[in-house]
């Protein structure tokens with residue numbers, strides 16, 4: 233069957249338009265001849281597309297550039313506030329929202345505590361309401377919002393944005409993306425939180441030398457994501473990176489996923505707090521007991537870290553054991569993936585460099601020896617909006633790939 237020539241021409245025209253617009257977004261201010269050279273298309277084609285983009289008010293003139301001979305070329309730049317896009321981090325207990333303009337600059341951010349995630353439909357309606365209310369306050373019309381990316385912890389089905397299971401929320405089989413989309417007048421996209429976090433963190437630490445990054449989120453739970461080049465490796469169904477549910481201690485405590493001794497069940501923020509709570513309930517002579525005022529149920533991971541910093545033996549034992557197991561988990565992941573870099577992010581990394589050093593020592597001890605292994609292990613940004621920013625970035629990447637921008 234012959235190719236449909238008309239459709240083909242339309243596709244070529246669309247591809248050229250997206251490439252020109254993206255070139256101005258990423259590399260602008262830039263002139264027409266430089267765009268043509270960069271994209272290997274003719275100057276008249278660039279001129280026609282630029283005219284069209286001017287008409288849509290998505291680019292602007294940024295003055296005249298230098299020229300060796302003849303007339304000075306007009307420099308083109310993105311109209312930064314022509315479009316905005318949203319990232320929402322649906323955290324356990326806190327919702328964080330960022331709004332960026334098309335140039336990637338942050339226009340606004342906010343956070344607000346959320347209650348129990350039940351009933352699910354009510355909780356999701358609340359998330360929607362907070363998002364829409366925040367955007368309304370910024371006085372940005374829905375026609376200028378390109379979409380909203382939502383980051384959700386748990387197993388998220390690729391393509392549908394359904395929550396397969398979210399142990400931290402106690403959710404199972406929730407059509408999250410569908411429910412969010414109802415009532416939101418622009419595209420809504422759901423992605424796993426750690427995958428979103430990894431997309432942002434990798435962009436912050438971007439260098440040409442690093443090809444594969446393993447990003448590990450050490451917080452209330454534990455997750456990981458793999459970035460190769462600029463792309464997120466999602467796996468067949470979108471559920472790769474469940475490092476937290478790799479078993480590191482077969483005799484360990486029961487995990488929320490149903491297995492025993494998962495990394496998350498022994499080394500997450502929740503696990504650190506739970507271990508301290510159990511011990512302090514029967515053993516009051518510890519700095520941790522002092523920090524929680526005798527209320528064992530009120531112990532959180534930060535108190536255990538603070539007590540460890542003060543030299544408390546019990547706290548040190550809990551933290552060292554958590555770091556040891558994280559190192560074991562990382563050694564398995566590094567042996568399997570052979571990344572250039574491991575980025576450690578999440579709330580637990582806010583507890584000083586000692587924790588990172590302990591994890592590193594354990595990882596190196598368990599890693600297959602390889603003399604020329606050039607692996608960098610470093611802490612992430614500790615930006616509390618990192619996951620929300622990543623969710624917005626994932627959304628934009630998807631819209632670019634689908635050619636779904638109103639241009």
Ligand SMILES: [Zn+2]
Nearest residue numbers: 477487489494
């Ligand atoms: Zn588990």
